[in-house]
Amino acid sequence: MxxxxxxxxxxxxxxxxxxxxxxxxxxxxxxxxxxxxxxxxxxxxxxxxxxxxxxxxxxxxxxxxxxxxxxxxxxxxxxxxxxxxxxxxxxxxxxxxxxxxxxxxxxxxxxxxxxxxxxxxxxxxxxxxxxxxxxxxxxxxxxxxxxxxxxxxxxxxxxxxxxxxxxxxxxIINNSKSYHFTLGKGVLLREGNDLTVISTGLCVAPALAAAKELAEKKNIQVRVINIHTIKPLDEELVLKAAAETGKIITVEEHSVIGGLGSAVSDLLSEKLPTQVLKIGIQDCFGESGPAVDLLHKYGLDQEGIYKAIIGNL
Structure with missing residues (x-):
């Protein structure tokens, strides 16, 4: 391979x-x-x-x-x-x-x-x-x-x-020949009806990997959405996922205050109240260290996302 x-x-x-x-x-x-x-x-x-x-x-x-x-x-x-x-x-x-x-x-x-x-x-x-x-x-x-x-x-x-x-x-997770970018439109990367993971930037790849691992080990089918444009947010895609899966987990390499998780929560609280778990930097500063080790410590790698999903089913 x-x-x-x-x-x-x-x-x-x-x-x-x-x-x-x-x-x-x-x-x-x-x-x-x-x-x-x-x-x-x-x-x-x-x-x-x-x-x-x-x-x-x-x-x-x-x-x-x-x-x-x-x-x-x-x-x-x-x-x-x-x-x-x-x-x-x-x-x-x-x-x-x-x-x-x-x-x-x-x-x-x-x-x-x-x-x-x-x-x-x-x-x-x-x-x-x-x-x-x-x-x-x-x-x-x-x-x-x-x-x-x-x-x-x-x-x-x-x-x-x-x-x-x-x-x-x-x-690189996208295919250069088939990929189409539209401002304000998210990308559905993986189908699933047990819950939805909405991610952005660096955290999308490990979210996808965690979803695949959950399907293989636990038969849990996780829908994965890539939100590349956080503002304007793709409201239609987020609301559809919330309505069909019932639970939302957001994952971002950003504070859980003000970022993707907040944007998603703002939308859902107004138009379709839904349980939301926000994975990200939990109201704290970072620290010095190798990037991969920091992502692991703060739960933003495949292992951390996998565990967070298991703990919130």
């Missing part, structure tokens, strides 16, 4: 920018002195005249991106999630969100999978911060194929978009 190919979504981002840059000359990439880490350096090498290094000045970078968008350019502003959503929140809110400008914010190194950089750099609050901004689209792609499609969709969408990307390599 061949090994599953893995690639970090931040690298997919860099490659997607180059592909788009070949066709669209209005695409401009900004970075805050992290081009090697965010992989915008790939674009810089191909199109140096359209790459702007704003230095370690993330707040200023958001203002520059806002100004470029007013001139008709389509700027992608890139830095770590901790700096894009955290340090520059005010500028994103007031300079990009409030005037609803056509700026794309690509935030890499999100979540605890940043690993050894530790709690100060492990942004587990960014989805909550960004989805609270009126009109902001929030995307958290699962793999290389979905990331490239998401970057393309973000470019063609007229308005502010926040794209969450990771440092850790992740398995």
């Amino acid at each position: 061949s090994e599953i190919k893995k690639i970090a979504t931040r690298e997919s981002y860099g490659n997607a920018l180059v592909e788009l840059g070949e066709t669209y000359s209005d695409l401009i990439v900004l970075d805050a002195d992290l081009a090697a880490a965010t992989k915008t350096g790939i674009f810089k090498k191909a199109y140096p005249a359209r790459h702007i290094d704003c230095g370690i000045a993330e707040c200023n970078m958001m203002g520059v991106a806002a100004g470029l968008s007013i001139t008709g350019k389509v700027p992608f502003a890139s830095t770590f999630a901790m700096f894009a959503a955290g340090r520059a929140y005010e500028q994103v809110r007031n300079s990009i969100g409030y005037p609803h400008l056509n700026v794309k914010i690509a935030a890499t190194h999100a979540g605890i999978s940043v690993g050894e950089d530790g709690a100060t750099h492990q942004c587990n609050e960014d989805i909550g911060l960004m989805r609270s901004i009126p009109g902001m689209v929030v995307i958290n792609p699962v793999d290389d194929i979905e990331t490239k499609a998401a970057i393309k969709a973000a470019y063609h969408y007229n308005g502010p978009v926040y794209i969450r990307l990771g440092r850790l390599v992740t398995p």
Whole structure:
């Protein structure tokens, strides 16, 4: 059996920018002195005249991106999630969100999978911060194929978009020939009627693996949904799953406060009250350590998801 190919979504981002840059000359990439880490350096090498290094000045970078968008350019502003959503929140809110400008914010190194950089750099609050901004689209792609499609969709969408990307390599679960990305539409990955697992980003692959293990060992049929666009949420898909399976478990590499679990719970509490278990970072900070070990400790790997499902049937 061949090994599953893995690639970090931040690298997919860099490659997607180059592909788009070949066709669209209005695409401009900004970075805050992290081009090697965010992989915008790939674009810089191909199109140096359209790459702007704003230095370690993330707040200023958001203002520059806002100004470029007013001139008709389509700027992608890139830095770590901790700096894009955290340090520059005010500028994103007031300079990009409030005037609803056509700026794309690509935030890499999100979540605890940043690993050894530790709690100060492990942004587990960014989805909550960004989805609270009126009109902001929030995307958290699962793999290389979905990331490239998401970057393309973000470019063609007229308005502010926040794209969450990771440092850790992740398995490719989608088929490049058949995959279709639509903003605001989730993807049903596995059928099942015993309960539904709704996941996003890095946690989708282990959720799928846990569902397969449950089917093989316990004959428990778990429906698995990938929500790549957290805002706007695919309400139709979530409500259908809740109605047909009765129980929902959300899994995300983010705080259980404000993220995917909160978005799903907000919807269901209003339109179809349903039991929801939220798996994620449980109102705590992360810590320094290897990314894989941290995901295991916080219950976000296949074993942790499997145990959580068994414990909540």
